[in-house]
Amino acid sequence: MSNSTSLKQDIENVVKTDPFVLEIIRNYLTTTCEEMGTTMMRTSFSPIFNEARDFIVVLYDAEVELLAQVDYVPAMLGSARHGVKLALHEVGIDNLDPGDVIIMNDPYRSNNHIPEHILIKPVFKDSQIVGYVGSIAHMVDVGGTVPGAFGIHENCFQEGMRIAPVKLFKRNQQQDDILKLILANTRTPEFSYGDFMAMVGALGRGEKRIHDLIDRYGLETYTQACFDMKKVSERLMRKQIGSWPDGVYEVDDCFESDGVTPNRNWQLKSKLVIRGEEMIIDLTGSDEPANGSMAMTYGSSSSAGYEAVFQMADRDIPINEGCYRCITVISPYGSLTNVNYPHASMAGNTEGQPVLIDMLLRGFAQFSDDAPAPDGNSCGLVALGGIDERTNLPFAFLSLEGIGWGGSKYADGNSVQFSKLGNCATQSIEIVESRYPVTHLSYEIEPFRGGAGKHRGGYGSKRVMQVYGKDLVASSGISRCTMPAPGLNGGSNAAVNVLAFKSPDDVNWRSATDKFGTVAPGLFSNAPLKPDDKIMVITANGAGYGDPFERDPHAVLTDFLDELLSPEQAEALFKVVISKEKVDAAATAALRRGTKSKAEGVLP
């Protein structure tokens, strides 16, 4: 990093706001987002909204440029930047009035995928737009062929109802016509309505805060501060990119299946291009859109791109529009990473983003020590639906999982942690069992299955459930069930994710392909279940970093003592001999003497 005096002078040349006022305004805006987020969390209905915190809150300035955000889910960075702008311009900035709220969920308009609903409200002061407040949140059901939306679809019509940008509120008047239309097309109208109201309530809060801020500092100072905040972040990001070595860093990967087309995977190509202070994330050359929804929208792939950059960039850089000015995500329309109408994109968001983010981090790994090995690359999504016989009403239960994160130069990966694209929390078992006709048989950390390394990948989890009721179905969006993510710098590949079923008359656990004839073991919709059927999800260990034979023997011992690694595995994978619950140093040294690194290779 070049010296900070010239950077400071650099910034001084453009920043006109008093530096203390700038800092105060920035903090104020972030606190406002936090306040909006807390309101939404506390008043919303869908557990995936509030317990899993699958939403984002954003503030924009008068130019529809991002000022501040609280992102409980980074997966929406792209749709917050592109989708919102798109929706506002389509409605027409001149057609906006105070008290309007616009709603949109269209994947083709740079949203992530159909369940994400974008709500935006213009903030007026003296008949002039001074900014916008927005939130993007996941609604539990949007119609479509699968309760809870997650599953494999072949086109957007199967996925659910698409909402083009329309006004949900006009001049503070709820538009009942629009609301009726939307709620008639979801299986959970009460929950969805509650969620919408939670979002609208939060937007009202945000609007008031912006008014308070302008009252306090005056419109001129506020406007200049918005301009300056973006300028500062832009300079910081340019400096950051400038500190990375120029070059074109190519990484290829694939989606192992689209759940519909047998015997083929779908190629992803990426180039991380660094030129001076600009970065291009180029996905040109990736395959055409998949036939099943394991494909992405521009909102989704751009989110993944920005996510990867922010993971690697200095965390002190305040995230706003300024950061994005020197980053461009190229995702050709009509490709696997930017599907054209009417291709589906449901699973591509939750399962595609993790793969894409880690793929780009492998690009970073070509020049930076800070990039870790890939993680288990999945959200472990299983959706169970049917009729709850206790109430005779339909239910839709969504289960998400943490995965093992990849090892890095500095440490082992964390175990059972949500994938990088989000930060969803697990749901309480007791609450789930009280609400849904679901019983858990177990939920534990799963012992070693992959990801050996000098620093190993984190462990995954194992969850076993049973579901009761009538007309029971299971849908799933779990990728990396057959092709594990590759290790880094000599580390072993990650494990694969496992989804399996067992009826009372099954001897062994069976994959969905075996039991239901699905194309992919983790991507399918509406497999029929019977009460007493068991469902098991085992998430993958993250990939390993570095040569496993260089791992500290005492770290290996700790895993053994934690009942996560057997002595046989210790010896075979790490060449560490454990006897009588202690490291046999002599035997270990002997085993390791003259052994060359034997980590598994990278993805074919």
Add this chain to the structure above:
Amino acid sequence: MKRPLEVYERPHCAACGQLFTWEQVTKEREGRKLRFCSTNCVKIFDNYLLPTYGSGLLMTLNGSVFETA
């Protein structure tokens, strides 16, 4: 009465690929009129995409990035 545009009738950027609903930047390249979402994307097209992929790039692009009017 006029039917609003469907997504498949809307313009997409020849450089970054996103759908855009604001004012278009139109430029002629390799004998074709191309749609761009911003002047920044024009630069990316000229300084990166064309040099990297050559004129053959245009044949891979979706129809909605070409200006027909």
Add this chain to the structure above:
Amino acid sequence: MNTISKSRAGADAGGTFTDFVALVGGSRELKVGKTLSTPNDPASAIEEATRRADLPIESIELLIYGTTVATNTLLERKGAKVGLLATLGFRDLIGIQRVTRPDHFDLHWVKTPAIVPRRLRRGVKERVLYDGAVDTPLDEANLREEIQFLLDEKVEAIAVAYLFSFMHSAHEERTRQIIHEMAPELQVSLSCEVLPKWGEFPRTSTTVIDAHLKPLLNTYLKALNERCNANGIGSLQIMQSNGGALAALSAAETPARLVKSGPAGGVIAAAHLGKLTHQKHVLIADMGGTSFEAGFMPNCDPCFTTREELEFGVPIALNMIDVRSIGAGGGSIARIDEAGILKVGPQSAGSNPGPACYGQGGTDATITDANVVLGRMVEAFPLGGHLKLNRLHSEKALKRLAKAMDMPLTRVAQGIVEIAVNNMAQAMRLVTIDRGHDPRDATLVPYGGAGPLHACQLAEALQIKKILVPRHPGALSALGALISETRFDYRQTLRMLSSTLDIQRAVKVYSELERKAAEDFEKEGFATAPLLERTIELRYYGQNFELEVSVTSGTLDEAAFKQIVIDFHAEHDRIYGYTLPAQEIEFLNLNVAARAKHTVIELPKLDKSMSKVEPTGTAAVILPGGDEPEIVPLYDRETFGVGAVLKGPAIIGQMDTTTLLARNAIATVDEWGNMLIELEGANK
């Protein structure tokens, strides 16, 4: 025989200082003492503090003691080696935690290790279902095997946390019986006793914390109790995180309740002062050396939370006083980041070396240093009565920043304070808004060593027009301990929907909780029954966050439940701005708060009156918003009498803190020596 007046005392043992306050019965005097904490030998600090307060220790009838020992033991993981017995298949809840991380973009964050390592987390064959039905009876042979394993591993305490234990506690109780058959001396914590509330992860976590603390806290509190007895102190009670006090030996049985008891004292005192002086709502600003706590009290009643986490991923879900902490204290360090932007905190210079002006070798510029440079902390009033602040050191520390920012020294000092004030104001704003209130309706009560110095600026930032500066802001936590009363919280999860309401079940649960309360109070030695307050937690079916509303202490019938629902709708509307009148309601937790009938504590009044008070000197101060120093009057708070009126700008010094009176402020001294400040022009 010499008749010594009996006194009631409160003490707060903080990280650096132990504060002590005693109310002497006969003379109705308030004696205050402050000494360095002695964490390894807590009784010594108490003894020294009583000496400094000039109070014979044997005159103390009741000492209520607030300590951070539970919090620190937990943070440093210095407690017992714990074994966990969980339902088979679910032993990793505290290892898995919530699957979340605190920062999205920090690739290198390491997950908080669980208090109990995996090896010591054992699964037991038993299973209770969501409705309390036993799916798998407790397999006692299997249980004994697992207990033996833990005993062989030499655990010092066992936590038992089975799924749905709050619906069916027999398995956990039987488990304890068997543990004590096999190891009669071993400490055991049961989740059905520690926290009979649904949510298996927070419940297990809280139970594990209880077990982790039990052996050490037992020893600590027993020893302290004995030392106090030996010194002639009548009885010793301990402050809990819910603001109530418990006999030391009772507190030792449920040590989890002592975690984060630190802020409770100040809140209790502030609430008391608010009620005493007829404030509407109270907003506290407790600024110490390292951290700043904000808390809101609508109608001068403390607010509670059950979502506290000391460390990320380690919840302690007991009912505790709700304060929000940020890293903004007198010792918070100011630094410049890559873009030349000034940041203040959360890193702190602590007390060692402390701010540069302490002269203990610190070179970082801190908030205290900024205030010294601005002339707002004066030599005439050294810290704690003895620590003189060296201005030259402060200037030197700030010079480095001033040079880097290419700004005058005083401008940088102003900026540091402005940013710190803004950060604190944000925290304060969030705690009021969280409860659906507007900060402008509240009276600000600043305390801690640095609170009153920033009070007027904080009030202005939030458009608050009234401030109440307690007589001894630095010792407010000790005062709070002194006036706190015995309080036990009882709760039981009982899930019902409005469509399937079973009133009789609710009646039974409340009766049981109230019976337990009466029993516990009798055990504590109270002659009279406790005062009981019922509340219920409920939400719209589908929501995930409950609101708590009061429940009648009379007959619980259909009408009473109708009222509960009406109150809930109203509260939801007040906080969130909307209701869903047709939506099904989900009742969740029944709570009973049991309090000892309030011993009337009368704070002593000032013994002199005056309409005007004379300054004892002057000070050259750069006021907020000013560039140049102004000469302002300097007052000594000890000289104040009832009715004294002071106009700002002014500096008011005292042993434990300094108050900066703004230009547009007028302060009036009340009968108890509190300063009531009104800001003109605020709240436009």
